[in-house]
Amino acid sequence: PTATARAVDVLVIGGGQAGLAAGYHLRRAGADFAVLDAQEQPGGAWRHAWPSLRLFSPAQYSSLPGWMMPPPPAGGYPSAADTVAYLTDYEQRYQLPVIRPVSVRAVRRSGASLQVETDAGVWRARIVISATGAWWRPYVPYYPGIGDFAGRQLHTADYDGPASFDGRNVVIVGGGNSAAQILAELSAVAATTWVTSRPPRLLPDEVDGRALFDLATRRHQAALVGESATGIGALGDIVSVPPVREARDRGVLKAEPMFTRITSEGVAWSDGTTLACNTIVWCTGFRPALGHLAPLRLRGADGLIPTDGTRALGEPRLHLLGYGDWTGPASATLIGAARTARTAVAEVMQQLVADAR
Numbered sequence: 001p002t003a004t005a006r007a008v009d010v011l012v013i014g015g016g017q018a019g020l021a022a023g024y025h026l027r028r029a030g031a032d033f034a035v036l037d038a039q040e041q042p043g044g045a046w047r048h049a050w051p052s053l054r055l056f057s058p059a060q061y062s063s064l065p066g067w068m069m070p071p072p073p074a075g076g077y078p079s080a081a082d083t084v085a086y087l088t089d090y091e092q093r094y095q096l097p098v099i100r101p102v103s104v105r106a107v108r109r110s111g112a113s114l115q116v117e118t119d120a121g122v123w124r125a126r127i128v129i130s131a132t133g134a135w136w137r138p139y140v141p142y143y144p145g146i147g148d149f150a151g152r153q154l155h156t157a158d159y160d161g162p163a164s165f166d167g168r169n170v171v172i173v174g175g176g177n178s179a180a181q182i183l184a185e186l187s188a189v190a191a192t193t194w195v196t197s198r199p200p201r202l203l204p205d206e207v208d209g210r211a212l213f214d215l216a217t218r219r220h221q222a223a224l225v226g227e228s229a230t231g232i233g234a235l236g237d238i239v240s241v242p243p244v245r246e247a248r249d250r251g252v253l254k255a256e257p258m259f260t261r262i263t264s265e266g267v268a269w270s271d272g273t274t275l276a277c278n279t280i281v282w283c284t285g286f287r288p289a290l291g292h293l294a295p296l297r298l299r300g301a302d303g304l305i306p307t308d309g310t311r312a313l314g315e316p317r318l319h320l321l322g323y324g325d326w327t328g329p330a331s332a333t334l335i336g337a338a339r340t341a342r343t344a345v346a347e348v349m350q351q352l353v354a355d356a357r
């Protein structure tokens with residue numbers, strides 16, 4: 001198949017917000033590039049989020065380079081659908097060369113280039129930017145008895161609104177924004193119990209994603225010079241978006257410690273306390289979708305790929321964009337991906353020039 005491989009200087013894998021931000025800068029730099037995306041339609045993970053999800057920052061702080069997200073017509077913080085509409089328009093506005101649906105299966109070293117194998121043929125690239133996100137690898141921690149539970153278990157990634165939870169007895173696991181927003185919604189229709197492994201941290205009403213992003217940036221800069229930065233919170237702390245505030249005021253945002261095992265009828269703690277439930281919602285996060293990079297053998301003990309900025313230490317022709325703080329401050333958020341993409345593409349363009357000499 002390599003005889004018919006299509007060749008570009010830079011191939012971006014993933015057409016979510018991170019891939020699009022990279023595309024914007026590659027286009028401006030005049031690069032020869034393409035973006036491959038596994039989905040039928042634009043929007044990345046946002047297309048799969050539950051309808052009531054609200055971003056934790058206003059539109060102007062949730063924007064990609066060049067063009068700001070328009071404020072939502074209904075006011076307030078943008079929804080997942082607003083974000084999908086923005087990413088769809090963004091892609092068209094900058095005529096980004098996104099090819100979909102194309103799923104990348106493997107990236108391998110092949111002489112001077114990287115060979116990218118997909119379900120629709122083979123590509124060759126001098127540099128690959130991987131921006132495949134994390135939505136595709138939901139994480140559920142193991143608890144003894146998890147397989148015995150007779151009720152329904154689902155992950156944040158499967159949640160699509162409260163309709164099927166009427167009158168249920170639900171345990172919601174996890175201390176972040178997803179858990180708080182889903183709890184706020186489910187507590188209006190079901191009996192809910194919230195369990196978290198550490199006491200959840202609810203930010204003051206006036207603090208939103210902007211402050212968290214600034215803090216992530218300061219922490220990153222401080223870490224570079226061996227210092228630490230402190231501030232009002234951390235990415236992962238719960239932003240008091242209006243539905244969460246309303247749930248707090250109803251008194252339902254009280255968390256229990258984490259249970260230690262699961263039975264067929266519910267959950268149990270080490271002191272012998274038990275709780276009957278018929279639904280467990282795991283709001284326990286995601287892991288980066290890096291399976292297509294396995295042939296490069298770059299993963300460290302923590303399952304992540306060590307990088308200098310966005311460039312993989314073990315393979316300088318590979319950049320990783322998005323995913324989390326390990327590839328750039330808050331780079332799994334819209335504003336973080338936007339900023340990280342700029343420096344990543346500047347480095348990629350330098351690499352291409354150096355390569356051609």
Ligand code: FAD
Binds near residue numbers: 013015053135156
């Ligand atoms: P994705 O959106 O996942 O896009 C990756 C794309 O790559 C997808 O289209 C996927 O189909 C494709 N892909 C994956 N694997 C392959 C492959 N092998 N081959 C080809 N294509 C592939 N961020 C904020 O800024 N503000 C918020 O308020 C906010 N709230 C959030 C709330 C929740 C519940 C969650 C889960 C996240 C939230 N985020 C928020 C974080 C973040 O913005 C999103 O997770 C975002 O979707 C990450 O973008 P991405 O481009 O890195 O990845």
